[in-house]
Amino acid sequence: xxxxxxxxxxxxxxxxxxxxxxxxxxxxxxxxxxxxxxxxxxxxxxxxxxxxxxxxxxxxxxxxxxxxxxxxxxxxxxxxxxxxxxxxxxxxxxxxxxxxxxxxxxxxxxxxxxxxxxxxxxxxxxxxxxxxxxxxxxxxxxxxxxxxxxxxxxxxxxxxxxxxxxxxxxxxxxxxxxxxxxxxxxxxxxxxxxxxxxxxxxxxxxxxxxxxxxxxxxxxxxxxxxxxxxxxxxxxxxxxxxxxxxxxxxxxxxxxxxxxxxxxxxxxxxxxxxxxxxxxxxxxxxxxxxxxxxxxxxxxxxxxxxxxxxxxxxxxxxxxxxxxxxxxxxxxxxxxxxxxxxxxxxxxxxxxxxxxxxxxxxxxxxxxxxxxxxxxxxxxxxxxxxxxxxxxxxxxxxxxxxxxxxxxxxxxxxxxxxxxxxxxxxxxxxxxxxxxxxxxxxxxxxxxxxxxxxxx
Amino acid sequence: xxxxxxxxxxxxxxxxxxxxxxxxxxxxxxxxxxxxxxxxxxxxxxxxxxxxxxxxxxxxxxxxxxxxxxxxxxxxxxxxxxxxxxxxxxxxxxxxxxxxxxxxxxxxxxxxxxxxxxxxxxxxxxxxxxxxxxxxxxxxxxxxxxxxxxxxxxxxxxxxxxxxxxxxxxxxxxxxxxxxxxxxxxxxxxxxxxxxxxxxxxxxxxxxxxxxxxxxxxxxxxxxxxxxxxxxxxxxxxxxxxxxxxxxxxxxxxxxxxxxxxxxxxxxxxxxxxxxxxxxxxxxxxxxxxxxxxxxxxxxxxxxxxxxxxxxxxxxxxxxxxxxxxxxxxxxxxxxxxxxxxxxxxxxxxxxxxxxxxxxxxxxxxxxxxxxxxxxxxxxxxxxxxxxxxxxxxxxxxxxxxxxxxxxxxxxxxxxxxxxxxxxxxxxxxxxxxxxxxxxxxxxxxxxxxxxxxxx
Numbered sequence: 001x002x003x004x005x006x007x008x009x010x011x012x013x014x015x016x017x018x019x020x021x022x023x024x025x026x027x028x029x030x031x032x033x034x035x036x037x038x039x040x041x042x043x044x045x046x047x048x049x050x051x052x053x054x055x056x057x058x059x060x061x062x063x064x065x066x067x068x069x070x071x072x073x074x075x076x077x078x079x080x081x082x083x084x085x086x087x088x089x090x091x092x093x094x095x096x097x098x099x100x101x102x103x104x105x106x107x108x109x110x111x112x113x114x115x116x117x118x119x120x121x122x123x124x125x126x127x128x129x130x131x132x133x134x135x136x137x138x139x140x141x142x143x144x145x146x147x148x149x150x151x152x153x154x155x156x157x158x159x160x161x162x163x164x165x166x167x168x169x170x171x172x173x174x175x176x177x178x179x180x181x182x183x184x185x186x187x188x189x190x191x192x193x194x195x196x197x198x199x200x201x202x203x204x205x206x207x208x209x210x211x212x213x214x215x216x217x218x219x220x221x222x223x224x225x226x227x228x229x230x231x232x233x234x235x236x237x238x239x240x241x242x243x244x245x246x247x248x249x250x251x252x253x254x255x256x257x258x259x260x261x262x263x264x265x266x267x268x269x270x271x272x273x274x275x276x277x278x279x280x281x282x283x284x285x286x287x288x289x290x291x292x293x294x295x296x297x298x299x300x301x302x303x304x305x306x307x308x309x310x311x312x313x314x315x316x317x318x319x320x321x322x323x324x325x326x327x328x329x330x331x332x333x334x335x336x337x338x339x340x341x342x343x344x345x346x347x348x349x350x351x352x353x354x355x356x357x358x359x360x361x362x363x364x365x366x367x368x369x370x371x372x373x374x375x376x377x378x379x380x381x382x383x384x385x386x387x388x389x390x391x392x393x394x395x396x397x398x399x400x401x402x403x404x405x406x407x408x409x410x411x412x413x414x415x416x417x418x419x420x421x422x423x424x425x426x427x428x429x430x431x432x433x434x435x436x437x438x439x440x441x442x443x444x445x446x447x448x449x450x451x452x453x454x455x456x
Numbered sequence: 457x458x459x460x461x462x463x464x465x466x467x468x469x470x471x472x473x474x475x476x477x478x479x480x481x482x483x484x485x486x487x488x489x490x491x492x493x494x495x496x497x498x499x500x501x502x503x504x505x506x507x508x509x510x511x512x513x514x515x516x517x518x519x520x521x522x523x524x525x526x527x528x529x530x531x532x533x534x535x536x537x538x539x540x541x542x543x544x545x546x547x548x549x550x551x552x553x554x555x556x557x558x559x560x561x562x563x564x565x566x567x568x569x570x571x572x573x574x575x576x577x578x579x580x581x582x583x584x585x586x587x588x589x590x591x592x593x594x595x596x597x598x599x600x601x602x603x604x605x606x607x608x609x610x611x612x613x614x615x616x617x618x619x620x621x622x623x624x625x626x627x628x629x630x631x632x633x634x635x636x637x638x639x640x641x642x643x644x645x646x647x648x649x650x651x652x653x654x655x656x657x658x659x660x661x662x663x664x665x666x667x668x669x670x671x672x673x674x675x676x677x678x679x680x681x682x683x684x685x686x687x688x689x690x691x692x693x694x695x696x697x698x699x700x701x702x703x704x705x706x707x708x709x710x711x712x713x714x715x716x717x718x719x720x721x722x723x724x725x726x727x728x729x730x731x732x733x734x735x736x737x738x739x740x741x742x743x744x745x746x747x748x749x750x751x752x753x754x755x756x757x758x759x760x761x762x763x764x765x766x767x768x769x770x771x772x773x774x775x776x777x778x779x780x781x782x783x784x785x786x787x788x789x790x791x792x793x794x795x796x797x798x799x800x801x802x803x804x805x806x807x808x809x810x811x812x813x814x815x816x817x818x819x820x821x822x823x824x825x826x827x828x829x830x831x832x833x834x835x836x837x838x839x840x841x842x843x844x845x846x847x848x849x850x851x852x853x854x855x856x857x858x859x860x861x862x863x864x865x866x867x868x869x870x871x872x873x874x875x876x877x878x879x880x881x882x883x884x885x886x887x888x889x890x891x892x893x894x895x896x897x898x899x900x901x902x903x904x905x906x907x908x909x910x911x912x
Contacts, residue, residue: 006469007535013462079463080547080838091536091610109565111840111875153835154547173629173880177840179887180831375636379609382536384567384633419567421877424629431635 008085009252016083017247018070020240022059023278024350025066026285029357031236031349032324034060035311040455043321051218051320052237053126053228059237066282068240070122071129077121077154078244081110086252087381087416093400095380100403102396103258104416105249105276106383111177112147114386114418115272116232119241120144123230124151133226134158138188138213140167141341142174143386143418144232149181160227162188162216166207174422188213195219195317210344211330215317222319233269234314234323234348242275245415250279253413260291262399264414266391267295267304267362268341270348276415281354293360294399295351296391298370299439301334303327303347304355304362306445311455312346322453325352329448335438339426340367340387345448365394366437371430373397374420386418387426464541465708472539473703474526476696478515479734480806481522482741485813487692487805488780490516491767496911499777507674507776508693509582509684515693522738524696526578527585533577533610534700537566542708543837543872549856551836556859558852559714560872561705561732562839567633568603570842570874571728572688575697576600579686580607589682590614594644594669596623597797598630599842599874600688605637616683618644618672622663630878644669651675651773666800667786671773678775689725690770690779690804698731701871706735709869716747718855720870722847723751723760723818724797726804732871737810749816750855751807752847754826755895757790759783759803760811760818762901767911768802778909781808785904791894795882796823796843801904821850822893827886829853830876842874843882 024030033042048057059068070078089102107115127135134157139145145161152159161183168175168187178185188208189196193216199206206212214231221229232238253260263280265273273295283289295304303326312327314320327346334343347355354360367387374390376397377383385393396414403410420427429435480486489498504513515524526534545558563571583591590613595601601617608615617639624631624643634641644664645652649672655662662668670687677685688694709716719736721729729751739745751760759782768783770776783802790799803811810816823843830846832853833839841849852870859866876883885891 010466077838080543111834111838113877150835150838154838172884173877176880176884176887177877180834180840180883182835378567378636379606379638382533382567382606382610384636421569421629421633424632427636428628428632431632 005088005256007090008087009256010085011083011248011251013079015251016078017244018075019067020070021243021247021279021282022062022066022068022240023281024063024236026282027353029353030063031353034321034323035455037318037320037322050222051229053123053130053132055126056123056237059240060235071125074122074125081117083248084109086249089381091380092377096397096400096404098400098404099407099409100400101409101411102400103413105245106416107245108383108416108419112143112150113421114143114147115242115245115275116144116147117150118244119232119238119271120147120151121154122241124148124155124157127228128155128157132157132228134160135228135230136160136217136221137230137232138162138210138217140164140210140343142167142171142422145183146174146177147232148230149178149183152183153181159183160220161185162190162213164188164208164210164213170425171422188216190216193219209316209333211316214315215319218315218319233271233344234346236350238271239274239278239348239350242271243278245272245275246277246279249276249413259411260413261410262292262294262412264294264296264392264395264412266342266388266415266417267297267347267351268388269344270351272415272417274348274351281359284359294395295355295360295362296395297362297364298338298340298342298391299364299366299437300338301328301343302364303345305364308449308452309352309356310452312452314346322455323349325349326355328445329451331451332448337436337438338367339429339435340370340391342388342391363395365391368435368437370394371435375430383416384420385416386420387423389417392416461544461712463546464543465712466541467539467704467707469535471707472534473700474531475523476526477699477703477735477738478518478522478524478696479737480519480692482738483809485809486519487809490777490779491911493774493776493778507678507685509579509586509588511582512579512693515696516691527581530578530581537573539704540565542705545837547836548833552853552856552860554856554860555863555865556856557865557867558856559869561701562872563701564839564872564875568599568606569877570599570603571698571701571731572600572603573606574700575688575694575727576603576607577610578697580604580611580613583684584611584613588613588684590616591684591686592616592673592677593686593688594618594666594673596620596666596799598623598627598878601639602630602633603688604686605634605639608639609637615639616676617641618646618669620644620664620666620669626881627878644672646672649675665772665789667772670771671775674771674775689727689800690802692806694727695730695734695804695806698727699734701728701731702733702735705732705869715867716869717866718748718750718868720750720752720848720852720868722798722844722871722873723753723803723807724844725800726807728871728873730804730807737815740815750851751811751816751818752851753818753820754794754796754798754847755820755822755893756794757784757799758820759801761820764905764908765808765812766908768908770802778911779805781805782811784901785907787907788904791896793892793894794823795885795891796826796847798844798847819851821847824891824893826850827891831886839872840876841872842876843879845873848872
């Protein structure tokens with residue numbers, strides 16, 4: 001019954017999803033609600049609407065509707081760069097000599113270089129619909145900032161990006177892509193916000209952090225008429241938008257009779273992983289099918305595998321709602337030699353709950369092993385992967401090599417979230433043999449977790 | 457009869473070309489043959505085979521076979537990143553308010569970032585088949601070097617790239633991508649070749665040029681057992697391989713009943729333009745259809761619009777065969793402020809002959825106008841284009857705006873050859889308002905042309 005499987009499966013436009021899938025509707029244990037940082041009570045729609053666009057705040061709180069319509073305008077934009085291909089990694093299988101069948105969903109075929117655009121365009125759309133003038137956000141490596149800049153250019157919205165200072169200086173090209181899309185990019189911490197000035201006073205030479213950039217972006221959004229704050233990961237609304245990854249993957253699998261045994265995604269804040277696995281997880285939750293899910297995180301920032309499931313702050317300035325999540329503590333910063341992205345201290349509440357319920361696995365990998373996999377993959381499959389994506393490649397290869405030993409013909413699906421064109425400093429380090437690994441000690445993690453807020 | 461046209465047309469794998477199209481077979485006036493630089497007589501197969509792989513030399517000389525089979529192995533590799541989508545630029549049409557229908561063939565969805573991979577994989581295949589150990593080449597901006605590195609990694613061939621020194625230093629990321637694919641990258645001019653040492657002695661501070669890098673690459677290829685030289689543009693064999701662009705475009709057009717009135721491509725050495733237009737030109741040459749073809753070149757390097765149709769050297773060291781082409785003289789170097797690629801002094805013999813026969817038009821555009829178009833296109837269509845590709849965008853927009861004035865519903869097809877991720881230095885110049893134009897004077901061009909070799 002299954003047709004011959006092409007190298008790359010592109011769905012027809014008529015087969016593209018017209019609704020996002022909200023996995024929370026099928027979860028027996030819902031993810032814990034966001035808390036108002038002032039009252040430590042569940043944040044209400046009105047409270048969230050001060051920070052986020054109203055409809056996005058509604059999506060954030062919606063744990064009951066399994067499907068939410070994708071507005072026409074967003075569907076149109078999706079058609080400019082989607083469907084993303086589901087690729088059969090024939091060459092990689094051959095090179096590994098594995099009986100496993102390996103597929104990857106490639107989200108890098110757009111200028112932002114990653115899956116981030118799936119949610120950026122949705123968030124920009126709702127901001128525009130609400131009549132806002134602009135949005136603010138933070139960016140570290142720059143994929144999210146680029147995606148949001150593109151989305152804002154499309155809808156004619158102002159876009160203010162706070163970019164972690166060290167990235168601003170070390171990744172001038174990322175910055176220029178955002179500027180080309182008309183965004184205003186400020187290195188963080190900056191003199192333009194109260195929290196930025198405070199941090200600069202306390203730590204004059206600081207090169208910034210994601211948590212600090214979030215605080216600055218939120219401050220500007222809340223304090224400027226006609227602006228809201230938008231975020232590229234962690235939130236439930238982001239996982240909702242990213243479900244297009246999983247929905248397309250599932251439609252392509254169903255069309256060709258492909259049944260994945262293992263589904264693998266890299267995990268920083270959880271946006272890609274959550275989006276990829278959601279619809280498959282839905283089937284598992286409804287008892288319609290079973291899959292193994294594996295979240296892959298860096299050994300240097302191991303929130304799922306070594307963190308604590310607890311309420312924590314999402315930002316340094318503690319102005320954002322608190323989230324219950326697997327966390328290393330909001331003060332945790334991966335060691336300076338960490339090059340491979342996925343450096344957020346916490347993890348999406350939804351992913352955290354699914355993991356806590358034993359519905360998925362997690363694994364941590366060291367960065368030299370990740371870059372080995374990345375380089376091998378680039379040479380064999382022709383795509384230069386983002387370091388983040390390469391965490392998933394590493395584990396997909398490992399699983400395929402296990403199949404080689406056991407002779408099992410498992411079907412492995414992984415998310416290839418993006419491309420590494422702006423990560424060549426890290427690749428150079430690896431090419432020059434200068435890359436090393438660092439695994440935080442138990443004492444370091446314990447010290448960071450000791451500062452968790454007291455909630456419950 | 458035509459189906460509704462999707463944003464992006466992806467052919468099925470079964471619809472992909474299995475043969476390249478050789479436009480020379482349908483040309484009444486064949487392009488002039490390459491000349492041996494020593495004897496100034498037409499280069500023979502044996503002579504060419506000293507420099508190029510044998511089968512590639514055969515393709516170079518083949519002016520009679522209209523179709524040449526694409527070997528299975530190359531077809532397989534093509535399937536890893538092809539078909540390239542034919543995109544309907546609905547958003548651009550709307551933004552311009554034009555009744556014209558605009559399509560572009562997007563060749564940037566692969567790690568080399570451009571169409572160059574189409575020929576790189578073919579040349580690497582024939583090198584492997586011949587039992588060679590490796591190949592040498594030159595690269596300027598780096599797209600070709602990257603493509604060749606990828607192709608060589610795939611076939612396990614050694615790859616030595618001479619990269620123009622100024623690019624080597626200013627584009628470290630391009631260099632790292634090549635290294636990631638296992639290539640050996642040397643800044644040119646270098647101490648590793650006789651010609652390099654000679655040039656360094658004469659011009660100690662030189663930052664290199666494409667013509668010089670070609671000479672070094674050829675010297676190493678000819679002087680090393682088991683190596684040949686490969687080139688990414690200009691040659692007939694390259695246009696042959698690049699015909700996949702045009703063949704796919706034509707198949708997609710035919711499938712959906714699209715009939716282009718105007719076909720536009722940027723032109724440096726002619727690889728993309730020649731590949732895109734070849735099959736359409738074939739129809740025109742056979743009297744089956746008519747199209748307007750427009751080659752777009754930089755005003756700062758205007759070989760078609762202001763050069764001379766004559767035999768000239770292809771490289772600085774004068775070790776390559778001579779080609780009859782529209783040329784500005786092999787000593788011509790575009791002004792230092794030129795940022796937009798397409799800086800080769802000559803033009804493919806095939807394209808030159810077609811142009812000389814009045815079968816196509818040429819237009820030159822200034823770089824600030826090109827980057828304006830590029831930025832607009834990026835914001836509207838979501839793809840960050842390479843500066844080279846943006847020459848075609850500029851003229852496609854201009855033609856669409858003419859339609860707005862006249863009310864004509866013309867169908868415009870242009871080649872979007874690649875992405876600009878590694879060209880952010882040029883974008884930054886433009887974003888900062890620091891980009892300027894330079895048009896060479898008649899006297900400058902005449903002085904360069906005065907040094908053309910005496911042939912005929």
